[in-house]
Amino acid sequence: MKTKLLILLIASAAMLSAQTPTAQQIVDRVTAIMSPENSYSKGSQTIITSSGKERVFEFESWAGGKGESSLTRYTKPAAIRGQAFLMLNNADDIWSYFPRTKRVRKLASHAKKQKMQGSDFTYEDMGGGDVFQKKFTSSILGEETKDGELVWKIQMIGIADQEPPYPKIIMWVRQSDYYPVVLDYYDEKDFNSKTLLLSDIQIIESYPTAMTMVMTDNKERSSTTMRTLEITYAWEPPKGFFSERNLKK
């Protein structure tokens, strides 16, 4: 009798576990889905300021090592054509290249929190990889429905000695495919300073991919829309691709 009860308990726990993953398991799955081994994309970035003024940028971007390394090169507008950013070690090391002066500059960590080309994305926001896994502890706040999809509401609290990019992030993750649809970023005063909306999620080469991402700065009331114009996950980085040599090409 005791043995039957134990088997029943284990089976129930296993079923429960299969149905309700832990917060960490959800974050692990999100990280895996959001960080394919490699990618190459072309995109546009539209900045709308609080006064309604608009600027449009276009860029090419390469990522490798599940987001550990990336290289972004602007193609438009003409004034910044050729400016490029190389990020290694999940954006812990960033170099920028200015074609007019042919100079490469290493950015210190203070600069990583700055707006990239005046947009609402910081350099850190653009760096992918395992930041959510390594720099935050997660917990499930509950389940909700967003745009007809059942989602988990995950709270991620930054681990102080890991220098997290934000003290707190609340993330809504679709239960159907573990893809995040909304992220609220909080500052030190626990104010929801920025919100990222991911939409037009398409399956590209078996990876769900948000073709549109809108980052809104809730303090300055500005927003930046990042659109993916072209993307492939089949790209393989040649040896030495993520290097200063390639940054200057």
Place this chain on the structure above:
Amino acid sequence: MKFWGIFLLLPVLVIAQPEFFGYFESEADVMQLGSESYNFGYNKFRLDVEARPNDHILIGVNISAQQYWGQTTWNLLDFIPDFGYLPEHEINIALPDTMLLDNIYMKLSFPLFDFTFGRQQISPGVGYAWNPTDIFNSKTLLDPSYEQTGIEALRLDIPLGNRSSFIAILQPEAELNRSTQQYVFKGGLGSFDFSLTGSFQERVDYTVPILGDLDIKERKMVGGSLVGELLGWGLWGEFSTNDLEMQSPFAVFDYNSLSPLTPLPDQTFTEYVLGTDYTFDNSLYFLGEYFHNGFGVMKREDLAPIDYFAALGGASHSLMQDYIFLYTMHPTFDFVSMSTLVFANLNDNSGTFAPQLDWNAFEDTNISLQGSLFWGDDDTEFGLQDWGLRLRVRSDF
């Protein structure tokens, strides 16, 4: 070098479906120098042409046309204090309208190395306002990040890993043994980047009209740089140790008779720059640099006209020994940023305060207005001038 470059590269450019881009820049300046006020400026058109016939070849040509207006001839003697014994002559430098191939180069990328030949921009060093390891260019403190003109050179880049590389630069002269050589090893150490540099220059001539030449027979330089951060602040340092063998029998002039008098002694000196930067939470960016130049003059009373000419002509990175450079920038409004430059000569207590407003008026058009106020006695480096105003409009395409 110019001619074979043009003949070799232009036909390739035509058939390689090049990309065209560039900018138009117009500048208007007012400067108060003693009791005189000067108006001047320029209109500049730069066309950049780039072609990539395949993944291994990049061909670049930059054509620059510049037309000056207003005051286009400057008397160098207006920019140095009255030493009492200088000739009554005017030492005039004219700025003629120019149209030139600023850069014309081809970069060949092989799996193990890149080879670039032709007239190309070379910008060594990590300093913002000063670069002790840069033997090719000189910077203007009021605009240190302005693009440099091209250098006729052969350049070899050998990557030795993601963060390490070896660079060899040869600036060829008519006689091969007079060619300037520079060798750089770059590497990474934790979150720091470093470089080691060695240079050799044979016979560098800095011609000063009427007064003659400041000739360096041979220059050897070893140096290096380090870039990283501490407690979130960006930190960098760059240094060089130089050995100058001066051209004999040159020459400190007897300015009364305008004839060479005594040879300048050989010089061994060190230059270094230390810098830091930080961006505060309110987006205010701060940068500061301290520069020491052992080739500069320590005391004001030891200055001679030749020191001014060496600094103005690019033979020395500065007139005196110790300088400070401070820069702050804040994106104050949508597409409008306010910045301030302050630089000072710590040896003669003169300096410049230059506030600037930059407005990204349209997507590819920037308008900047810079004022400059100079302080110091009338016989000091920056105190010679009183104030200036600069309006610059630039449209990229």
